[in-house]
Amino acid sequence: VPGHDPAALIEQAAAGDRAALARLLTLVERGGPEGRAVARLVHGRAGRAYTVGITGAPGAGKSTLTDALVRHLRKLSEEVGVLAVDPSSSRTGGAILGDRVRMRGHAGDDGVFIRSMASRGHLGGLALATPEAIRVLDAAGLPLVLVETVGVGQVEVAIAGAADTTIVVVAPGWGDAVQASKAGLLEIADVLVVNKADRGGVDAAVQDLEGMLSLVGHDPGGWRPPIVVTAAVDGAGADELWTAVCDHRTWLQSRGELGRRRRLRLAAETREIVRRRLEERAGELTGGDEFDRLVDEVATRRLDPWAAADSLLAASDPSVPAPDDEGDR
């Protein structure tokens, strides 16, 4: 059983210890001071992995497609980490059942590491925990990280869209393509997939997507998302999909876009941490005895609400980090 020391765990994970890697991901998922320590330590060792987001409506076959992609990558001898992010479920001790079921297909293969991320505490926590988990896999030496989101809420779309290349999956049928468009998925798509080619209605779905892409409009010389047809159950199209991802990667790198995108994501992440730190502070400031005392003064008209707020803010010192002993964040 691996220990709790973040620095030691990171060394072990980087040396190929998968149990240490799993432990690091648990700490990051859980948040709190240990998770934060892990997140801070791995940042300096990360930055090499390429990340691919996979999203789409329920029933479009995201997990099957992810598995087909992993099988294809293993044929190419690429090592790969998979994060399956599901904000709607919460972990109830140990791994989510799906982890083990899915890992079984890759039993004994150290070149694949699959892990689901569930929401512990409030929903927004995953938006911070996911990039941290990606960097853990990155620091452990995995050169590719696939991030599959299970739902299609705002958080899921934001998480899948925060990748170097984002794949949006739709099943054949007009409804699904329209849904994807409405959910804002076309705007974040770098590669579009019509999955379940065995089902029929593929040509119509491709045409629908082409039509909607024309409406969205793309800059001349900009990237126009290619549409790839797959039948994930038997792996058909996985090779073409991976080629499309690699084309996008090359395009990003040739333009200096990759660095620019990553910088924007880190800026958004830092902004979110500042916002959250201040939110924690607001909770502390308006939860204690001093707050009650000031509200008494407001109620008896000796103070006005703005003066009470200023008094609370003046008493706080933001250079002292917020208490950090809670598991949630």
Added chain:
Amino acid sequence: VPGHDPAALIEQAAAGDRAALARLLTLVERGGPEGRAVARLVHGRAGRAYTVGITGAPGAGKSTLTDALVRHLRKLSEEVGVLAVDPSSSRTGGAILGDRVRMRGHAGDDGVFIRSMASRGHLGGLALATPEAIRVLDAAGLPLVLVETVGVGQVEVAIAGAADTTIVVVAPGWGDAVQASKAGLLEIADVLVVNKADRGGVDAAVQDLEGMLSLVGHDPGGWRPPIVVTAAVDGAGADELWTAVCDHRTWLQSRGELGRRRRLRLAAETREIVRRRLEERAGELTGGDEFDRLVDEVATRRLDPWAAADSLLAASDPSVPAPDDEGDR
């Protein structure tokens, strides 16, 4: 034309100058440093007015009912202020058209002051501006303030519910009562009104509401909202409605509930100001050159996002109030 000095305007308004009162409300609605100065100054002079919120689905006849109530109150020689809060519309210079149309019915009557509040800047601003506007009317000596909300969104319901007595208006017809229940209106209702008694279907609507009230459940000895039937067009039922409001007021006062409720509202208001102050700060901290410089360090892995956030927070000093030169809030 009244001047801009808040203290002088408050003296004038308290002496019965309606133009000064209107000017104060404009400043509070607009927000910014002058509005804040007004809000702070009136707080100490307020606390005597009784506030009545009026809300309900569109088409239930809220404005007509409010007018009927005002006519009834004028017969009783009660002075009254009316705030019609409409977060969906925004003021485009001067008063909203409706103000003048509605004021015309009370032309020359200094015992009524009607004012609409529109959203300037972001939606949440009205949630802070409304209690401040109520206190302006209060400090000007109006002993009763009716707050009518035009829509039924979360903000509108929150605003109408933040009164001493809240009236929820429904039109006859099962649909409307169910809608009111779904929108969470039954929980905030102190008095229920079935309006448009001329329309038919009144008995059914009253029964629906009775049934739903039974489902909500009330503490033994607690307040069970009475149901009043009105036909606001000809003023029928306004007397009974006002009696119900006065009964509720007496009930609140006999229990010490009135003071408790007002203290809770002031605590919520102070909490909201703290939250907003910190939000302003987050915007300042993550908008400047120092933020860009730190993100560069994060992108080049010399700093991690948590360290960058802490560095920004440490550089800020919350005892210095945020710059206050913007009109919005």
